[in-house]
Amino acid sequence: xxxxxxxxxxTTGVPQVLASKVERPSEGWTSWxxxxxxxxxxxxxxxxxxxxxxxxxxxxxxxxLQLGAANNTLLSPEVYNALFTIHGTTMVFLFVVPxxxxxxxxxxxxxxxxxxxxxxxxxxxxxxLLLSGGIVFYASIFFSPPEVAWTAYTPLSGAAYSPSGGxxxxxxxxxxxxxxxxxxxxxxxxxxxxxxxPGMGWGRMPxxxxxxxxxxxxxxxxxxxxxxxxxxxxxxRHFGTNFYTPGEGDPLLWxxxxxxxGHPEVYIMILPAFxxxxxxxxxxxxxxxxxYKAIAAATVVIAFLGLLVWAHHMFTTPSPSVVLIFFMLSxxxxxxxxxxxxxNWIATLWRGTIIFKPPLLFAAGFLxxxxxxxxxxxxxxIFPIDWQVHxxxxxxxxxxxxxxxxxxxAIFSGLYYWYPKMTGRMPNERLGQVSVVTMYIxxxxxxxxxxxxxxxGMPRRVYEYQDxxxxxxxxxxSTFGSFVxxxxxxxxxxxxxxxxxxxxxxxxxxxxGNTLEWFTTSPPPQNNFDEVPRVRSVEPMKDIRRQVERQxxxxxxxxxxxxx
Amino acid sequence: xxxxxxxDSEDSRPRNTIPAxxxxxxxxxxxxxxxxxxxxxAALGLxxxxxxxxxxxxxxxxxxxxxxxxxxxxxxFVLVLAIIIFIAVEGVLVYSLIKYRNRKGAVAAQIHxxxxxxxxxxxxxxxxxxVLGGVTFAFLGDIRNPPNSSAxxxxxxxxxxxxxxxxxxRQPPNGRALRIQVNGQQYLWRYTYADGDDNRLNxxxxxxxxxxxxxxxxxxxxxxxxxxxSWWIPQLGGKFDAVPGHTNYTWFKIPGDKAGQVFxxxxxxLCGRNHANMVATVRAVTPDQYKLWLAGKKRAIETGxxxxxxxxxxxxxxxxxxxxxxxxxxxxx
Numbered sequence: 001x002x003x004x005x006x007x008x009x010x011t012t013g014v015p016q017v018l019a020s021k022v023e024r025p026s027e028g029w030t031s032w033x034x035x036x037x038x039x040x041x042x043x044x045x046x047x048x049x050x051x052x053x054x055x056x057x058x059x060x061x062x063x064x065l066q067l068g069a070a071n072n073t074l075l076s077p078e079v080y081n082a083l084f085t086i087h088g089t090t091m092v093f094l095f096v097v098p099x100x101x102x103x104x105x106x107x108x109x110x111x112x113x114x115x116x117x118x119x120x121x122x123x124x125x126x127x128x129l130l131l132s133g134g135i136v137f138y139a140s141i142f143f144s145p146p147e148v149a150w151t152a153y154t155p156l157s158g159a160a161y162s163p164s165g166g167x168x169x170x171x172x173x174x175x176x177x178x179x180x181x182x183x184x185x186x187x188x189x190x191x192x193x194x195x196x197x198p199g200m201g202w203g204r205m206p207x208x209x210x211x212x213x214x215x216x217x218x219x220x221x222x223x224x225x226x227x228x229x230x231x232x233x234x235x236x237r238h239f240g241t242n243f244y245t246p247g248e249g250d251p252l253l254w255x256x257x258x259x260x261x262g263h264p265e266v267y268i269m270i271l272p273a274f275x276x277x278x279x280x281x282x283x284x285x286x287x288x289x290x291x292y293k294a295i296a297a298a299t300v301v302i303a304f305l306g307l308l309v310w311a312h313h314m315f316t317t318p319s320p321s322v323v324l325i326f327f328m329l330s331x332x333x334x335x336x337x338x339x340x341x342x343x344n345w346i347a348t349l350w351r352g353t354i355i356f357k358p359p360l361l362f363a364a365g366f367l368x369x370x371x372x373x374x375x376x377x378x379x380x381x382i383f384p385i386d387w388q389v390h391x392x393x394x395x396x397x398x399x400x401x402x403x404x405x406x407x408x409x410a411i412f413s414g415l416y417y418w419y420p421k422m423t424g425r426m427p428n429e430r431l432g433q434v435s436v437v438t439m440y441i442x443x444x445x446x447x448x449x450x451x452x453x454x455x456x457g458m459p460r461r462v463y464e465y466q467d468x469x470x471x472x473x474x475x476x477x478s479t480f481g482s483f484v485x486x487x488x489x490x491x492x493x494x495x496x497x498x499x500x501x502x503x504x505x506x507x508x509x510x511x512x513g514n515t516l517e518w519f520t521t522s523p524p525p526q527n528n529f530d531e532v533p534r535v536r537s538v539e540p541m542k543d544i545r546r547q548v549e550r551q552x553x554x555x556x557x558x559x560x561x562x563x564x
Numbered sequence: 565x566x567x568x569x570x571x572d573s574e575d576s577r578p579r580n581t582i583p584a585x586x587x588x589x590x591x592x593x594x595x596x597x598x599x600x601x602x603x604x605x606a607a608l609g610l611x612x613x614x615x616x617x618x619x620x621x622x623x624x625x626x627x628x629x630x631x632x633x634x635x636x637x638x639x640x641f642v643l644v645l646a647i648i649i650f651i652a653v654e655g656v657l658v659y660s661l662i663k664y665r666n667r668k669g670a671v672a673a674q675i676h677x678x679x680x681x682x683x684x685x686x687x688x689x690x691x692x693x694x695v696l697g698g699v700t701f702a703f704l705g706d707i708r709n710p711p712n713s714s715a716x717x718x719x720x721x722x723x724x725x726x727x728x729x730x731x732x733x734r735q736p737p738n739g740r741a742l743r744i745q746v747n748g749q750q751y752l753w754r755y756t757y758a759d760g761d762d763n764r765l766n767x768x769x770x771x772x773x774x775x776x777x778x779x780x781x782x783x784x785x786x787x788x789x790x791x792x793x794s795w796w797i798p799q800l801g802g803k804f805d806a807v808p809g810h811t812n813y814t815w816f817k818i819p820g821d822k823a824g825q826v827f828x829x830x831x832x833x834l835c836g837r838n839h840a841n842m843v844a845t846v847r848a849v850t851p852d853q854y855k856l857w858l859a860g861k862k863r864a865i866e867t868g869x870x871x872x873x874x875x876x877x878x879x880x881x882x883x884x885x886x887x888x889x890x891x892x893x894x895x896x897x
Contacts, residue, residue: 077837156791246809291677318812332693339689351673353666387802388624391832459832462840
């Protein structure tokens, strides 16, 4: 770092790590179990959630196999109902939400030039709570797994209709993972608010950090509601209360409380994905992000509006017209900031010099698939149309376009983008290309046709269907596609494992990145930075590279690169 | 974390050379060919799709009632707008990806934004949504509010105007509609037909298949007695949840030329293990046939009740006063 040192100003204002004694660093597995290092916790988060992702994927493939033929008898209804319950719960509570916390854990401190999270021990607690939640929930498959869908609508989830302990395991998971996320959210908020590098005002914060900040605020606002609602369900089930009992209480109360959490949860999942895309696109288009302020502002607006649209999940319930109209219009509004982001991302690519590395390929996949999910969302917001497609495979297609086409493609973009930083090795490029193409084709085969399934009258959460019209054909296309998608995902996993040993040495900044995580080694040392540079723009690393060029007189990396 | 990366201090490589990972790969000359091949494949796929498209591939079911038809029309309007937006945005995206891929001598424009453009597309998106909202409101009245029964429709017992109706229980302008109460229960649908009198124990009822007269406005009051179900016959309009403790309302009016048709649907809200088989059908018959069916059904129920009473008398002679014709087989009116 000899030539960089001249550009770096010493740090003030960032909390310093003080030590009263030096202990030998633990090694082996104990170093993981006892760690409070945000990077190790981040990796544990990411690995754990990817394991749950595989479990959830296997459950999905089992369901697709069952639906591969009309009137199939491969799975019994109780197994099928348990599968979609566990699949949905896993993907939401144990994969997409916590993997964003994993990325946030690893990269928020690095991107803002901090040496760890604000509360390292709380950080470890939040990981272990997550793991406990997952174990408690998955343990139920050895007894009586829940069969009430991830939404656990009452009265079906009440003691009268679901007497077994499966629903209680689900409630336990909601509490443990909820507590984990809450603790993590407070930690993110404190870290981002107080530990940014000198010069990094709110207007110079990386967009990924913006989205993690909003993610944290949304978690703090939404999670207490589901925690309260699940506790009421627990007391209804076991202690004789009647919060959700028809007559004395109201089953619709559960739906309102659940979706008051559930809809912000969608943005909790997708906003950090937006953040990843906002980081990847400028780096691989070699161009600044288009409309930084608009994208940051759109994130805040989406989060605010996201709190006001929950009852669009309830358009078919007995509700007054004025409620339906309000929630239709508020759902419309959310399309505006989302559209703004989309346009800004495409404008970032416009007139760039786009380098087609795997992170960019996944980001491009995200843009093209998320667009479809956004457009089908407009159909669902119009409540008379929703009356036809609600609770059908059209909705299944819609939210998989958003959460898989959007979220998972962004997660893979982030995994490829940050893999060199986390492991010090480059992932194999060819395998990445094969994986993204396979995943894209598999995804489209699986989910595009599901719109038609729903329009042709197939409700979701049915373990079998009669062969009416083209239902069987459409289902077979979808089942075939799901296995292609699965293979595409496995190729990437193989790539990640293989590249741990065989990947090329990455060096500190293999992508010529814009943000501070590329300023340190790959993987970073325990304290992240010996010195934290003063931040003068949204792209501090670009500034540093320019300064090096000016002072050393060596030909610029950028121009050299674009000439080749 | 097995890959031990070199420490920063050991990294003597000057920072301004191109990192190996960013060096262009040899695949670029093939890119254009790959893209062309992909486009050709996509076009073929679309053509194949068009073949199957005859069976309502991209639009909701309709044809049984004017509200379903109106939803279908509204959907098609939105679909056209959606396709235009999709092609425009996806087109610009694909164009940017191809046109601005890194090539020899290309220099990325260092643009940070364009306020006018950004305000422009924000307003553009808002205007589009105002249009969508306007069109939806234009359709809303016809979707929510039932028309009068036709002159040749059924207007016998069960179609008398109600004295008190919930604000959400939409009535035709003249107030006359055949009223059927739908009751969802694990795992079947029960229909109770209004008969014009206040005694709710002697009504005609049926399970699973609902028989209705054509040219007649039928209003449904949808309830549930155990868990939440959802009433849905796609060709007769949207779905309406049957929530215990609540009543949901909808209507349909099947045109005369559909007499003899059976409209199929099923429960659309997870209600337990047998949710997949909780089907419902609506059989449309002419008003005359409906009267015959109603009379036949009433006779069958009476005969059944009498048989049960006879049986009970034989089994429990002392109980005879407590068993009436109505309560025998009609426990949940």
